[in-house]
Amino acid sequence: YNREGDLIFSVAKHTYVSFLFKGGERVALGTYNGHTGVVSLTVLSGDTKNVLTGSADICCRLWDCETGTSMLNTSLAVRTCGFDFSGNIIMFSTDKQMGYESSTLTMNPQIKGST
Secondary structure, eight states: OTTTTEEEEEEESSEEEEEEEEESSSEEEEEEEEEEEEEEEEHHHHHSEEEEEETTTEEEEEEEEETTOOOEOOSSSSSEEOOOTTTOEEEEEESBBBBBBOOOEOOOOTTTTTT
């Protein structure tokens, strides 16, 4: 949820992220589709412009909150994800699994190739 408490994102044992609005009553506004595995992580940026998700499909996705467009897709086994206070830098950490070493990465999605 965001700081104001009027936006709620829900993940469970399915491949999509539910986007809800809480303004006195709960209304399903839509879903963000694109993951092919169970989505287990969701983090909303402080400015409420983007949401970051992690999934069992071995990827982390950055979404535009308003349009639901997937703006970035990593191909790493994501364990945690988050934003810095500005909302411009994202971070994610990985587990040692599937032939990959564990690591922590930061990037500015606005700058192509930043890590």
